[in-house]
Amino acid sequence: MSTTKTKSYLDKSLEVASYTYKVYPKDELYHQLETLNGNRDVDDPRVTRLEKSIKEGNLLHLVPIIIRKRDSSNYKITYYIVDGQHRCKAAKNLSLPFFVTEDNGTDVNSIIRLNTNQRNWSLKNYAKYWATVDEKSEAYSKYLEYKENYDVTYGTLIAIWNGSAKKDTEDGGNKKFKEGELTFNNKIRKHVNQTLSKLDQLKDAATNPPLTKRTVTKQQFQHAFLKAFEKPCFNFDTFLGKLCKTSHRFNELGKQNDMEKEIYRIERS
Numbered sequence: 001m002s003t004t005k006t007k008s009y010l011d012k013s014l015e016v017a018s019y020t021y022k023v024y025p026k027d028e029l030y031h032q033l034e035t036l037n038g039n040r041d042v043d044d045p046r047v048t049r050l051e052k053s054i055k056e057g058n059l060l061h062l063v064p065i066i067i068r069k070r071d072s073s074n075y076k077i078t079y080y081i082v083d084g085q086h087r088c089k090a091a092k093n094l095s096l097p098f099f100v101t102e103d104n105g106t107d108v109n110s111i112i113r114l115n116t117n118q119r120n121w122s123l124k125n126y127a128k129y130w131a132t133v134d135e136k137s138e139a140y141s142k143y144l145e146y147k148e149n150y151d152v153t154y155g156t157l158i159a160i161w162n163g164s165a166k167k168d169t170e171d172g173g174n175k176k177f178k179e180g181e182l183t184f185n186n187k188i189r190k191h192v193n194q195t196l197s198k199l200d201q202l203k204d205a206a207t208n209p210p211l212t213k214r215t216v217t218k219q220q221f222q223h224a225f226l227k228a229f230e231k232p233c234f235n236f237d238t239f240l241g242k243l244c245k246t247s248h249r250f251n252e253l254g255k256q257n258d259m260e261k262e263i264y265r266i267e268r269s
Contacts (some may be wrong), residue, residue: 008253020064033067034078035085041128042089050090060091064099123154123174130180139184150196151182151203151213153210156222160195198236199225205240208247217252224259 015120025032027037035042065084081088082103121129127147131140147157155174161182162173176182202225203216215221228234246266253259 018101020061021100021102022061022097023100025095029079029100030092030097032079033080033081033088034241041125042085046086047093050086051093054090054094054096058096060087060096061099064101066099066103068102068201069106095098095197097151108161112217121178123177126178128155130182133180136180136182139182140180142184142189145183146192146196150200151217152196152222153217153219156217157192159223159226160192163188163191187250195226196227198229201240202243205243206248206250207244209251212251218254220254220256221250221259224263227260228263234264234267237262242266242269 063084065088066082067078067079068082079100079102088098124147127140127144130136131144133140143161144158146152147154150157152160158173158177199216199222203211205211228239231237243266246269248266249262250259253262
């Protein structure tokens with residue numbers, strides 16, 4: 001890496017905290033940078049917007065990519081992107097040099113705070129990050145496994161995990177999820193399996209008309225049923241049997257309250 005040299009008028013007594021390096025396409029590092037485990041997925045539309053911005057005015061030197069290094073198993077130093085993977089990809093797509101700053105002293109968990117100050121993370125981003133942290137890995141890896149195997153929203157799965165669809169915690173329980181407080185045990189496993197099985201049975205239960213994929217994957221639809229499951233007087237098997245014989249309006253509805261009313265109308269029909 002070659003240091004960018006520019007004339008500075010700053011007080012020479014000031015301490016130098018870090019250096020910025022300019023990396024060209026011809027440099028080995030240009031093609032070896034990897035993303036840090038736990039980084040959110042690259043958002044291609046955002047990369048496209050960055051490319052357009054860079055073409056209009058290249059300011060990459062003002063926002064260096066933050067990297068760190070580690071020794072791999074073969075003792076070859078590998079550099080990872082801690083922050084700036086979108087800028088890096090945009091620069092590579094345009095075959096332009098980019099700028100990097102090396103930081104090996106910051107707690108790697110601070111990546112969340114660094115990124116969320118610039119752009120909000122999604123629930124998926126948080127789940128993928130915490131799944132890479134040893135003491136959090138089991139619960140969040142299992143969460144991602146369930147999410148991959150079932151057509152539920154991230155918010156619905158958190159509600160199921162918490163055992164309640166009630167809005168009695170800040171933002172539906174998402175805050176604790178984001179803070180890495182998800183837990184997993186046999187009781188949670190049993191509840192999640194039973195609830196997801198019920199939601200899965202709904203997919204093909206209706207015939208008049210069949211439920212559309214758009215309907216069954218709506219969070220409002222899923223949360224309406226979570227609330228119904230919590231009511232002792234609600235009989236899911238009875239509802240399921242009547243759903244295949246009764247006309248319904250689920251595909252037309254958008255609000256959770258309306259879907260709840262439709263659930264009880266069918267069960268009591």
